[in-house]
Amino acid sequence: MEAYPSVDDTALKxxxxxxxxxxxxxRRLYRVDIRGSVAYAxxxxxIGMITPAECAAIETGLAEVEREIASGEYVLxxxxxxxxxxxxxxxxxxxxxxxxxxxxGRSRNDQIATDERLYLRExxxxxxxxxxRCQMALLxxxxxxxxxxxxxxxxxxxxxxxxFAHYALAVLFALERDKDRLRDCRKRVDVLxxxxxxxxxxxxxxxxxxxxxxxxxHAVSPNSMxxxxxxxxxxxxxxxxxxxxxxxxxxxxxxxxxxxxEFKYIRLHPRLATGSSIMPQKKNPDAxxxxxxxxxxxxxxxxxxxxxxxxxxxxYNKDMQEDKEPLFDxxxxxxxxxxxxxxxWKTMEIREDQVAARMDDAMLATDLADYLTKCGVPFRxxxxxxxxxxxxxxxxxxxxxxxxxxxxxxxxxxxxEKAMKLLVFDESADRRAVPGGTARNAILGQIEQxxxxxxx
Ligand code: ARG
Numbered sequence: 001m002e003a004y005p006s007v008d009d010t011a012l013k014x015x016x017x018x019x020x021x022x023x024x025x026x027r028r029l030y031r032v033d034i035r036g037s038v039a040y041a042x043x044x045x046x047i048g049m050i051t052p053a054e055c056a057a058i059e060t061g062l063a064e065v066e067r068e069i070a071s072g073e074y075v076l077x078x079x080x081x082x083x084x085x086x087x088x089x090x091x092x093x094x095x096x097x098x099x100x101x102x103x104x105g106r107s108r109n110d111q112i113a114t115d116e117r118l119y120l121r122e123x124x125x126x127x128x129x130x131x132x133r134c135q136m137a138l139l140x141x142x143x144x145x146x147x148x149x150x151x152x153x154x155x156x157x158x159x160x161x162x163x164f165a166h167y168a169l170a171v172l173f174a175l176e177r178d179k180d181r182l183r184d185c186r187k188r189v190d191v192l193x194x195x196x197x198x199x200x201x202x203x204x205x206x207x208x209x210x211x212x213x214x215x216x217x218h219a220v221s222p223n224s225m226x227x228x229x230x231x232x233x234x235x236x237x238x239x240x241x242x243x244x245x246x247x248x249x250x251x252x253x254x255x256x257x258x259x260x261x262e263f264k265y266i267r268l269h270p271r272l273a274t275g276s277s278i279m280p281q282k283k284n285p286d287a288x289x290x291x292x293x294x295x296x297x298x299x300x301x302x303x304x305x306x307x308x309x310x311x312x313x314x315x316y317n318k319d320m321q322e323d324k325e326p327l328f329d330x331x332x333x334x335x336x337x338x339x340x341x342x343x344x345w346k347t348m349e350i351r352e353d354q355v356a357a358r359m360d361d362a363m364l365a366t367d368l369a370d371y372l373t374k375c376g377v378p379f380r381x382x383x384x385x386x387x388x389x390x391x392x393x394x395x396x397x398x399x400x401x402x403x404x405x406x407x408x409x410x411x412x413x414x415x416x417e418k419a420m421k422l423l424v425f426d427e428s429a430d431r432r433a434v435p436g437g438t439a440r441n442a443i444l445g446q447i448e449q450x451x452x453x454x455x456x
Pocket of ligand 1: 022026082108109112316318320321322
């Protein structure tokens, strides 16, 4: 034996136990780990590697272990290293050496990949449901605000009048794409790695199609090296979550702006906005701000995982144990985030009087230019004429609609009283009647479309 420099062996053992233990993180996989093991035991029984009686003993033992972990009776300590070792150790303690047959032909490498896929598959389903609940809240808000005319912004400048429902639906349809991406990601999660062993494939003829059926996977991984190397499915999930959080963050930014004293368009439920510890007058939009901040965290989780994976040789490397913290962090952040996001929309008050008071009728300039076009003026010319008219109103410090008609006529003979009667916000909105537009009927059409998407 090599002569290592003398060290405190106990201290060194403790150092390493603590350092590489992942039990504090992966304990939440215990149910799926046990589920995978039950299927695997049945798979071993099918090929005669264990007897039906042994299989039954393993299944009963695993059910016991699951109960003990759930109740906290079995304390998961660092020396157990990870959830796989912890479950196996307790199983052997309970049913004796038969428990030691469970790991025949299996490796923690195909085991962890299987656990993560089982776990993530469920999470994807609950995330899709949580997004749908946000969409329902937005749909409710849209239905309430079809007739609330609101300034639409580009460059954070008032651009064109919209119906508030148009905005709520914009967020709703963006979330629909996030659900689509999750559904798509789920297809690639829903593949069985078990049977890949450490990397070269199991030396025992386990029936992988049977294992897949037992665990409800729609396919069996085609290559054992790839199966234990692959964490794409987690990177993909984190990527999808990052885009989702960016959608949430951008909407939260709208909320922060609109709830400010400068805008006063919306009021947040007092439970979602908190006071300042020093300034008694403050009602900060904390829920929206914090959600905006949490998006950075989820993007960080994605970058953390990609950085761990980059440059790893095939197949399994211990580095990959670091995949779970970003994954679970993102799952938790997105989970609570969606609940808060839903609550924001459900409880939001639109201050219609404040909105109306801040609507600048220069937003109707496009309508005038469009009108001139209908009178035969080429659009580019009409655009110039109306731009000059808007400047004139600005110079006079009045609204467009308050410009005297003789002044308007100087800019174009077509800008008569009839033309200036076009300067009505909801009529402007109703002129945008193309599918997807902000006209009342177009909005009702979008609401119907959204309802179809959200129908159970
Ligand atoms: N705890 C490990 C992980 O999460 C399980 C796989 C360990 N495999 C191994 N060969 N050490 O990645």
